[in-house]
Amino acid sequence: MQFGSIFALLAVFLILAQTFEAKDDNEKKDQELISCEDCKCDQTNPSTITCDKVKFEDEYLTTANLKFTDKSATYKVVKLTNNRIHELNKKQIVPQLVKNVETLDFSENRINAIGENSFDDFAKLKVLKLSDNYLEFENMKNVLTSKLGKHLDKLYLDHNKLETVPDHFFDELTNLKTLVLDGNRDLELTDETFGKGMENLEELSLDDCNIKDLPDGIFDGLPKLNKLSLRGNPFTKIPDVINKIEKLKILDLSGTRITEMTDNSLNNDHSIQHLIMQDLEYLTMIDNCAFCGLKELKIIDFSDCKHLFSINDNAFGSTSKQTPPKLEEVHFENCNLTNLYEDLANWEDLKKIGIGGNPLNCDCKLKWLLEDPSLYTFNGKTPTCAQPESLKDTPLNKANDKVCPQAKSKSKAKINTRVFFLSFVFFILVIAAIFGFIQYTRRRGRLTNVFYRPELPQMSYNNLPANPDLLSENYTYSIQQDTPAEEL
Numbered sequence: 171m172q173f174g175s176i177f178a179l180l181a182v183f184l185i186l187a188q189t190f191e192a193k194d195d196n197e198k199k200d201q202e203l204i205s206c207e208d209c210k211c212d213q214t215n216p217s218t219i220t221c222d223k224v225k226f227e228d229e230y231l232t233t234a235n236l237k238f239t240d241k242s243a244t245y246k247v248v249k250l251t252n253n254r255i256h257e258l259n260k261k262q263i264v265p266q267l268v269k270n271v272e273t274l275d276f277s278e279n280r281i282n283a284i285g286e287n288s289f290d291d292f293a294k295l296k297v298l299k300l301s302d303n304y305l306e307f308e309n310m311k312n313v314l315t316s317k318l319g320k321h322l323d324k325l326y327l328d329h330n331k332l333e334t335v336p337d338h339f340f341d342e343l344t345n346l347k348t349l350v351l352d353g354n355r356d357l358e359l360t361d362e363t364f365g366k367g368m369e370n371l372e373e374l375s376l377d378d379c380n381i382k383d384l385p386d387g388i389f390d391g392l393p394k395l396n397k398l399s400l401r402g403n404p405f406t407k408i409p410d411v412i413n414k415i416e417k418l419k420i421l422d423l424s425g426t427r428i429t430e431m432t433d434n435s436l437n438n439d440h441s442i443q444h445l446i447m448q449d450l451e452y453l454t455m456i457d458n459c460a461f462c463g464l465k466e467l468k469i470i471d472f473s474d475c476k477h478l479f480s481i482n483d484n485a486f487g488s489t490s491k492q493t494p495p496k497l498e499e500v501h502f503e504n505c506n507l508t509n510l511y512e513d514l515a516n517w518e519d520l521k522k523i524g525i526g527g528n529p530l531n532c533d534c535k536l537k538w539l540l541e542d543p544s545l546y547t548f549n550g551k552t553p554t555c556a557q558p559e560s561l562k563d564t565p566l567n568k569a570n571d572k573v574c575p576q577a578k579s580k581s582k583a584k585i586n587t588r589v590f591f592l593s594f595v596f597f598i599l600v601i602a603a604i605f606g607f608i609q610y611t612r613r614r615g616r617l618t619n620v621f622y623r624p625e626l627p628q629m630s631y632n633n634l635p636a637n638p639d640l641l642s643e644n645y646t647y648s649i650q651q652d653t654p655a656e657e658l
């Protein structure tokens with residue numbers, strides 16, 4: 171009996187060993203031999219091998235299990251893009267290169283499954299791109315492990331078939347700074363999606379994910395988040411939870427369905443510097459105090475908001491006695507604006523302004539824009555006037571003299587005051603000089619034509635004697651000795 175079972179065990183063991191061996195053989199058999207003729211090899215730093223759209227005689231590249239003909243090959247960047255790879259498995263991803271690879275790019279393949287611990291052997295992997303594949307969360311269990319998480323910096327999972335994010339799915343990626351999940355049309359996020367492990371995440375992109383609203387605690391585990399992109403999601407208003415992101419600097423809400431920028435939509439985001447809201451199909455108005463809280467704002471971009479026709483004069487808080495932000499770049503190209511209010515913001519640091527493609531009313535209210543030479547460098551399309559009729563289609567920078575000709579411009583008025591003041595001071599000085607001269611000539615007992623100007627020897631300030639003794643009457647006299655006083 172006992173002997174029998176030992177025998178059976180041995181048999182099982184042998185069978186197992188054989189299947190393992192067979193599997194090993196299989197791995198090798200599946201290996202695709204590849205050379206720098208199939209791929210582009212570039213040894214300049216970072217050394218890169220690009221196997222894009224590889225086509226052998228009559229087949230496509232379907233595996234990442236590549237064996238390089240050049241055995242000494244080491245690459246930091248490996249791009250296996252635009253192929254037909256359908257699966258990734260441990261020990262079968264460019265096995266020769268695991269030690270040095272820092273970037274792995276599998277964009278545009280047909281990957282629908284990734285085996286457990288597939289990337290654990292990559293000791294230096296910083297960037298992993300899996301964009302444009304067929305991935306679902308169920309088919310990538312135990313892939314984002316703590317071993318990978320130790321050094322992974324950027325993860326791209328955009329344009330896959332990711333749906334409900336399993337809780338704590340990303341938690342082992344403790345050093346991740348950038349996560350891109352764009353274009354997963356049925357992505358479902360909860361308060362648990364970005365859990366405790368992601369405290370280093372700085373950049374999150376959730377474009378085109380069909381998100382209608384965001385759960386209230388979704389960003390609670392992301393204290394360092396400073397860049398958030400939510401382009402192309404069907405929000406009708408700015409999600410409240412955005413106000414809870416403490417360090418947010420860059421916010422992109424382009425292509426959403428926001429209808430109005432109301433006074434508290436971004437009230438608590440004091441740190442936002444760069445606000446991108448291009449192509450808001452439904453936006454018509456920017457309301458009173460819409461940006462009042464945003465003291466750090468430097469760049470705003472509302473280009474291609476076709477229906478935007480009104481910006482409240484106090485949108486940045488300038489008329490409610492708040493300090494408006496010092497904007498550096500302003501984009502309102504291709505909107506439906508007729509004007510841009512001079513006191514809207516602080517234009518002191520402005521470097522770029524784009525207002526081409528708007529039906530501008532070139533009246534006195536717009537004159538300021540033409541006066542400041544630093545604003546002449548309009549960005550992109552040259553703005554033209556739509557009104558008044560006489561200036562229709564005239565480029566704004568050529569209309570300067572014709573825009574509001576009756577009103578004296580502010581800056582000119584400023585210059586005029588200065589000129590007036592200087593002339594006044596000059597006038598007083600002249601009077602004083604004449605008076606002094608009269609006094610002087612009287613004292614010398616020579617009441618003569620005060621307007622007579624003796625020909626003094628050329629004398630610059632530096633030639634004046636430093637010795638005060640020389641400034642005595644004698645010295646003065648000696649100068650005058652040369653003058654033809656007798657002729658008078």
Ligand SMILES: *[C@@H]1O[C@H](CO)[C@@H](O)[C@H](O)[C@H]1NC(C)=O
Nearest residue numbers: 476477478479506507508529
């Ligand atoms: C632009 O605004 C005018 C009114 O100022 C309106 O008649 C026109 O329909 C608007 N155009 C668009 C594209 O919204």
